[in-house]
Amino acid sequence: MSSSSLPRLNLRNLMLAMAVFSVIITLCNSLYATYDVQRSLLINNTLEANRVYAAKLAEVTESVIAATRQQLAYSAGQLVTRMDDEAALLAETARLHQQSDTFNSVVVVNAKGVIIATSPQTLKVKGVRLTSASARQSLKAKTPLITDPFVSPAGNYIISMSHPVFATNGDYLGYVAGTIYLEQSNILGRILGQHYYQDGSYLYVVDRHKTLIYHPNPDRIGERIRDNSAIDDVLQGHEYAHPVINSRGVNMLAGFAPVPSTGWGIVAQRPKAATLAGINEHLLRVVLKSIPLSLLTLIGIWLSALFISRPLWQLATSTGLMSRQDAQADISGVRSWYYEAAQLKRAILRGIGRLNDRIDQLHTDSHTDALTGLLNRRGMEQLLDSYTQQQTPFSVITLDIDYFKQVNDTHGHDAGDRVLSSLASVMKEQARREDALCRSGGEEFMIFLPQTSADNAREVAERLRQGVASNPMPVVGHITLSLGVAHWAGNDESTKTVLNRADQALYRAKREGRNRVAMATAD
Numbered sequence: 001m002s003s004s005s006l007p008r009l010n011l012r013n014l015m016l017a018m019a020v021f022s023v024i025i026t027l028c029n030s031l032y033a034t035y036d037v038q039r040s041l042l043i044n045n046t047l048e049a050n051r052v053y054a055a056k057l058a059e060v061t062e063s064v065i066a067a068t069r070q071q072l073a074y075s076a077g078q079l080v081t082r083m084d085d086e087a088a089l090l091a092e093t094a095r096l097h098q099q100s101d102t103f104n105s106v107v108v109v110n111a112k113g114v115i116i117a118t119s120p121q122t123l124k125v126k127g128v129r130l131t132s133a134s135a136r137q138s139l140k141a142k143t144p145l146i147t148d149p150f151v152s153p154a155g156n157y158i159i160s161m162s163h164p165v166f167a168t169n170g171d172y173l174g175y176v177a178g179t180i181y182l183e184q185s186n187i188l189g190r191i192l193g194q195h196y197y198q199d200g201s202y203l204y205v206v207d208r209h210k211t212l213i214y215h216p217n218p219d220r221i222g223e224r225i226r227d228n229s230a231i232d233d234v235l236q237g238h239e240y241a242h243p244v245i246n247s248r249g250v251n252m253l254a255g256f257a258p259v260p261s262t263g264w265g266i267v268a269q270r271p272k273a274a275t276l277a278g279i280n281e282h283l284l285r286v287v288l289k290s291i292p293l294s295l296l297t298l299i300g301i302w303l304s305a306l307f308i309s310r311p312l313w314q315l316a317t318s319t320g321l322m323s324r325q326d327a328q329a330d331i332s333g334v335r336s337w338y339y340e341a342a343q344l345k346r347a348i349l350r351g352i353g354r355l356n357d358r359i360d361q362l363h364t365d366s367h368t369d370a371l372t373g374l375l376n377r378r379g380m381e382q383l384l385d386s387y388t389q390q391q392t393p394f395s396v397i398t399l400d401i402d403y404f405k406q407v408n409d410t411h412g413h414d415a416g417d418r419v420l421s422s423l424a425s426v427m428k429e430q431a432r433r434e435d436a437l438c439r440s441g442g443e444e445f446m447i448f449l450p451q452t453s454a455d456n457a458r459e460v461a462e463r464l465r466q467g468v469a470s471n472p473m474p475v476v477g478h479i480t481l482s483l484g485v486a487h488w489a490g491n492d493e494s495t496k497t498v499l500n501r502a503d504q505a506l507y508r509a510k511r512e513g514r515n516r517v518a519m520a521t522a523d
């Protein structure tokens, strides 16, 4: 593409393009910053909310466990002297089971690991001897204990909370235990297992061996969590929040809190996508809200660009048309209201002024005789044109220095020049303002007297002749003039004819003896 076919750039469009570019960049930048800040805020807030939620549930769980332990301790105290009293055992297990919704079942196990009382009795495990390692944890520990999850003799997936029963002499008599069915309703299940999220958020609980004991997907309860450093940390007793990827590869924002008394870890988490779902809509609202102000800014910038570029544009346009007569007036009229434009305007006007002076000077030079400062032939012709155009009547005196050759020959060419110059000065002194003086060639001169009759012109010629004849010139002394006078009345006669008639009169004056004035015959 050639440079001439490129679109023409101007200051206003450049400023406008720059401003639009700046506004768009600023807008994009602020949108990106808004998006980034909002995103971080949402993620951090969600992480913190999940941490707080997990911590609160851990605290509630802790309270429930503590209250439950108290109940078991109380029952254990009640059974110290009644481990052989079947009715008392039944009554106490029933009371413990039914007084609250804490346990799904209550059992009393003797020191040999045989279940000696249950509530509800429908369990039908009375007399069963506990064999599995999990089920025998409490026997082994002989301290208040919360077991790991295990499958009960009745086939339920449970955890058991037990409290030992010691005789007054310190003999271990067995324990009383409340069982919590992980897959059935109870207080703990309602606290840890029921949540009302609708956006993919969920909560799960692991025991100290990373086994899931509460999870929204019942099939996963009992599953061992592997390769999850976050779980390792929470089981170390740390409470914190962290982005994680769940078992299905979904990015989650998780809060972790430990339950110290059980060694469990509670994890509350929300999908990152659900957290950020509203951000695009929010961003669109930001864009829509910022459009009016951005448009106003653009209009403001456009007007400013117009206002700022206007003087420069006017100057550029005017200088492009500098040949026009009124270019200088146009440029003078430009409101250059700021420094650069004012300087430019001043420089252009100064340049135009100098150019005009130069043109005037050249014009004057081309119409002026260098030696005498009088009009030359070109100047004379222009003058005659204007007389003709305006039909200005005039008289013309043609004059010639007598025997000027002798002056040159006797005193030299330079002295002759000085005579020509001095004669011009004398002519200027005697001329009126409206008269035009001309050196028509060599030692010949003409005087044009507008609106002057032939008689008046003759008087002027005579006065000049006498003045020159009676006043000696420097170096050369006295010289005389011969003069011819003709008149143009502004009729159809050409000015050329008038000049010829004046010349004829001059030659006659020469012929008749010089140093005299002769009138053209028609005048």
Ligand SMILES: Nc1nc2c(ncn2[C@@H]2O[C@H](COP(=O)(O)OP(=O)(O)OP(=O)(O)O)[C@@H](O)[C@H]2O)c(=O)[nH]1
Binding pocket: 400, 401, 402, 403, 404, 405, 406, 408, 412, 413, 414, 415, 416, 417, 420, 441, 442, 443, 510
């Ligand atoms: N110094 C000087 N002499 C000039 C200039 N122009 C013309 N001359 C001289 O003027 C003289 C004119 O001489 P002529 O035409 O013979 O006329 P004249 O000697 O004046 O005699 P008449 O006109 O017949 O009285 C010539 O010698 C020219 O060289 C000029 O610019 N400077």
